[in-house]
Amino acid sequence: MNFPLENPGILFLLLAGALFGYFIESGGLSSPRKLTAQFALRDWTVFRVMFTAIVVAGIGLWLFDVAGWLRFDALKIPTLFFWAMALGGALLGAGMAIGGYCPGTSVVALFSGRLDALFFMFGMMIGMAVFAVSYDSLQVLYQTGKGPAAQTLAGLTGWPTWLFLLILAGLAWGGFRLGTRFEARRGGVISARDLAGSGD
């Protein structure tokens, strides 16, 4: 085996996308009330789903790499631009706390009937246009804090990848327990029935 493959084809993209949308929706992450309840520390579903997905995919890719079936350095690994990513990430967090979505969840939300997602998408494209117009004046910010190309945690520290996967799994486990304690104190997980009984 020689992963990654070169030409995935439209059918694969549609299928992978469908699974992406299915698990977002059936996990409850197309509901802005559930998404924002994470930031209120009331419902830890977002943390649980995201952290589990990162650990599962991370372990899977590592196993394929160790088995010699995957050219890991051929994968798309983002390069750090510290201030751009810290500020950009913070703006996406703020945008979700106020607007209820991130880009991907807004798509799935619209197709589960949430018309507010259209307004979010509209705002998002205005924000991108504003960025394009102001790109030149953001160059300094963008270029400061640039890290080595495609650096991973293993590359940064020299520690083995499996150790970071173990640490992440441990952090996930600790986070899940912490989440359960917060959920008990702050009103708890929002269920599909809670959502069906609210709004329009």
Next chain:
Amino acid sequence: MTERKPQDFLPPLAAGVGLGLTLMAMFLFTGHGLGASGFFTNVVLWFSNSVAPDWTEMNSYLGNYLGAGHPLNSWLSWELAGAAIGGLAGSLIARRFRFKIERGPRTSAGARMGFAVGGGLLSGFGASLAGGCTSSMGLSGGATLAVAAFVFLIAFFAAGVLVSALTGRIWQ
């Protein structure tokens, strides 16, 4: 209460394992992970290039993306078309599909639409600045253990909790 009751969501661990395996398959078959914000950048690029082609070519951000074929003929368009189908099918099958303006109990529909535009604006600017969104930078970058992804994720959750402490009334 004659309406058929919705099925409850999958347990978060199950949804997370499913999403993680989907993400892994995406990396194996395409070399990159899942994404979303790039599609909206492509829509902005396509629109800008349709109404003001000269300006678009001159713009140092959008100009970079020109020349690689039609902006909407990208893997992102197919993946998100799939995501739309998956979300629609999943919500219909589980009887969770509802046309609505989802909002907090103390927020009017009009205010909700304003907050959605405002929050979207921050998200669009933020995704362009970070070079990715929660899916492409957080999830996909995180699965490759990229340093960039963890800087992004920590900032995302920290800012979300902070802003939510100030604006929580919108939702709670």
